[in-house]
Amino acid sequence: MMLMKRRDFLKAGAAAGAMASLYGCAGGGKASGHVIVVGGGYGGATIAKYLRMWSEGGVQVTLIERNPTFISCPISNLVIGGTKTMEDITVSYDGLKNKWGVRVIQDEVVAVDAAKRSISLKAGGAMTYDRLVLSPGVDFMWDQIPGLNNADAQEKILHAWKAGPQTVALRQQLEAMKDGGTYAIAIPKAPYRCPPGPYERACLVADYFKKNKPKSKVVILDANEDVVSKKGLFMKAWEDLYKGTLEYRNNSEVKDVDVKTNTAVLEFDKFKADVLNVIPPHRAGDIAAKSGLKLINNRWVDINWLSMEVNGTPGVHVLGDAIFPAPTMPKSGHMANQHGKLAAAAILNQLSGMEPSPTPVVMNTCYSFVDAKQAIHVASVHQYDAATKVVQPVKGAGGVSAARSELEGKVALGWAKNIWADMLA
Amino acid sequence: MKLLPTVAALSLLATTGAAQAADPNLARNLAATCANCHGTNGNALKGSGMDALAGTEKAKILQKLADFKSGDKPASIMHQISKGYTDEQLDLIAGYFAAQK
CATH class of the missing domain: 3.50.50.60 (FAD/NAD(P)-binding domain)
Known part of the structure; x- marks a missing residue:
C-alpha cells in the first residue's frame, strides 16, 4: 500500500489539494482532494481512516478534534460500574496520524462557510476543503x-x-x-x-x-x-x-x-x-446545529442516504448521532462507523467524478451489559430503498439475544477491541 | 496489490450478472460493513474471539453464511445479521475477504 510518511504529509498539508499533483493520479480515476473531518469519534475517526485507506493516500484528510485522545462511550458504563478503568476505554490518535497519514489537529471548528468551502478554527485561522464531514455527536438542550x-x-x-x-x-x-x-x-x-x-x-x-x-x-x-x-x-x-x-x-x-x-x-x-x-434531551452537536444546515424537528440534520450529504448544502456530509435517523436506526457508535464507511465510499466516488453507489447498506450491532460479565445484544441490517430514498431495516433480519450470557459479555469486549482498531489502528 | 479485490468483484459481477453492478467498489463497500467486528479487511484482532475472514476460502465463508442463514449453524448473532444481506451480496463479501491478506 502506498502511504505517505508523516513528514511528507505535513509538508503537503500546507496546501489543500496538493495531493493530486503529488501523486499524479489524474486520469486513472483515482480520487484526490482535501477532506476535512470534524469530530474524531466513531463516525469521524472511521471516515478519516477509510478515506486514506481506500484512496491509497490519494485524498488528503485533516481531522479536527477537540480532545487529545479518543474515549469510548460504549464500555464506559463498566467504568461507572467499577470494573473497567478510563485507560481501558481510551485510544490514541497516533494510528490515524502515523499509519494512515491523517493530519490530526487538536482544536475546535467554530464556523462553517459552505459557499466558500471553508471552516474557521477556535485557535484562529481558516482552512478550505473539497468535501467537509461533520461528525459532532450531540449537544444537550x-x-x-x-x-x-x-x-x-x-x-x-x-x-x-x-x-x-x-x-x-x-x-x-x-x-x-x-x-x-x-x-x-x-x-x-x-x-x-x-x-x-x-x-x-x-x-x-x-x-x-x-x-x-x-x-x-x-x-x-x-x-x-x-x-x-x-x-x-x-x-x-x-x-x-x-x-x-x-x-x-x-x-x-x-x-x-x-x-x-x-x-x-x-x-x-x-x-x-x-x-x-x-x-x-439532545440534538445535533453545535457545529452541525448552528451552521445553517437543514434540520428536522429543529434538532437533527437532514441528510441524503446515498452519500450522507446534507440536503440543500452540497459538499457537506454529516455522520452519526447528529443526523435524523432512518426508521428503527439507533444513534450508536457502531452505526456512526457504518455511516463513515458509506460516506467515505460516496466521497471518493464524487472526488473522482462518479455518482455515489446507488445501493448502500449499513448494519448495527449493539451489546449491553446487564452485570459485570453478562451481556445482551440487538442487531439490524438496513438496505437502501430507491422508492423511499432511505436505508430501510430488512424485514426478517436482525433481532435480540435469546438470553443474557457471559459468552455475549466476552463478545461485547471483542467487539469493542475490533471496532476501535477499525477506526483508529 | 489493492487491485485484487476489485478485479475479483468485477469478475464476479460479470458471471452472476448482479443487478447492482453500478459501483465497481460494491464488494469492498459491503465487506466494510462487517469490519466493525471482523476487523478492517477481515483482519480481526487475535484473541478477540471474532473470526478473521481475510484470506479464508470463499466457498468456506459462503457455506458458513448459508448455514447461519438457514439456522443449521447455531449462532448468537450471525443468524440475524446474515439474513439482512441478499445471496448476491454475501457472494461479493465472501469473494472480497477471500482475496485479502
Missing part, C-alpha cells in the same frame, strides 16, 4: 431543564453521556455515596444517543450496589412510556438479578431539578436522590 442551565449545576448533577471527565466524576459520586442511598437516572424521550445505554447503566450500578452497598437502591426515571430498547431482556435481568434493588418508573419525564437538594422535578411529582444522574 439545557433549556429543557432550567435548573441545569448553568455550569455549577452541571458539575453537580451529571449526565456522563459523553465519555470523559463526567464518567470519572459519576463513578466518584457513586463511591462516595453511603450505603442505603439512592441513585436515580433520568432518561429523556427518544430519540437519544444509545437507546439501551441508560438501562445498561442502571444494571451496572445495581450490580455494584448489590456487591458493595447492599442497602442502596437504583431508580430509573424514564420519560418514555416504556423501555425503549431490549425491553424483555432488561426486564428479565431486573427481575432475576436486581429485585428489591432496582425500580423502573415509566412516564417520568424530568422537567427541572433542584440542585441544592438533588431533587428531580417531574410533572406531578418530585424525586430526591443521593446521586442524581440526568441525561438531558
Whole structure:
C-alpha cells in the first residue's frame, strides 16, 4: 500500500489539494482532494481512516478534534460500574496520524462557510476543503431543564453521556455515596444517543450496589412510556438479578431539578436522590446545529442516504448521532462507523467524478451489559430503498439475544477491541 | 496489490450478472460493513474471539453464511445479521475477504 510518511504529509498539508499533483493520479480515476473531518469519534475517526485507506493516500484528510485522545462511550458504563478503568476505554490518535497519514489537529471548528468551502478554527485561522464531514455527536438542550442551565449545576448533577471527565466524576459520586442511598437516572424521550445505554447503566450500578452497598437502591426515571430498547431482556435481568434493588418508573419525564437538594422535578411529582444522574434531551452537536444546515424537528440534520450529504448544502456530509435517523436506526457508535464507511465510499466516488453507489447498506450491532460479565445484544441490517430514498431495516433480519450470557459479555469486549482498531489502528 | 479485490468483484459481477453492478467498489463497500467486528479487511484482532475472514476460502465463508442463514449453524448473532444481506451480496463479501491478506 502506498502511504505517505508523516513528514511528507505535513509538508503537503500546507496546501489543500496538493495531493493530486503529488501523486499524479489524474486520469486513472483515482480520487484526490482535501477532506476535512470534524469530530474524531466513531463516525469521524472511521471516515478519516477509510478515506486514506481506500484512496491509497490519494485524498488528503485533516481531522479536527477537540480532545487529545479518543474515549469510548460504549464500555464506559463498566467504568461507572467499577470494573473497567478510563485507560481501558481510551485510544490514541497516533494510528490515524502515523499509519494512515491523517493530519490530526487538536482544536475546535467554530464556523462553517459552505459557499466558500471553508471552516474557521477556535485557535484562529481558516482552512478550505473539497468535501467537509461533520461528525459532532450531540449537544444537550439545557433549556429543557432550567435548573441545569448553568455550569455549577452541571458539575453537580451529571449526565456522563459523553465519555470523559463526567464518567470519572459519576463513578466518584457513586463511591462516595453511603450505603442505603439512592441513585436515580433520568432518561429523556427518544430519540437519544444509545437507546439501551441508560438501562445498561442502571444494571451496572445495581450490580455494584448489590456487591458493595447492599442497602442502596437504583431508580430509573424514564420519560418514555416504556423501555425503549431490549425491553424483555432488561426486564428479565431486573427481575432475576436486581429485585428489591432496582425500580423502573415509566412516564417520568424530568422537567427541572433542584440542585441544592438533588431533587428531580417531574410533572406531578418530585424525586430526591443521593446521586442524581440526568441525561438531558439532545440534538445535533453545535457545529452541525448552528451552521445553517437543514434540520428536522429543529434538532437533527437532514441528510441524503446515498452519500450522507446534507440536503440543500452540497459538499457537506454529516455522520452519526447528529443526523435524523432512518426508521428503527439507533444513534450508536457502531452505526456512526457504518455511516463513515458509506460516506467515505460516496466521497471518493464524487472526488473522482462518479455518482455515489446507488445501493448502500449499513448494519448495527449493539451489546449491553446487564452485570459485570453478562451481556445482551440487538442487531439490524438496513438496505437502501430507491422508492423511499432511505436505508430501510430488512424485514426478517436482525433481532435480540435469546438470553443474557457471559459468552455475549466476552463478545461485547471483542467487539469493542475490533471496532476501535477499525477506526483508529 | 489493492487491485485484487476489485478485479475479483468485477469478475464476479460479470458471471452472476448482479443487478447492482453500478459501483465497481460494491464488494469492498459491503465487506466494510462487517469490519466493525471482523476487523478492517477481515483482519480481526487475535484473541478477540471474532473470526478473521481475510484470506479464508470463499466457498468456506459462503457455506458458513448459508448455514447461519438457514439456522443449521447455531449462532448468537450471525443468524440475524446474515439474513439482512441478499445471496448476491454475501457472494461479493465472501469473494472480497477471500482475496485479502
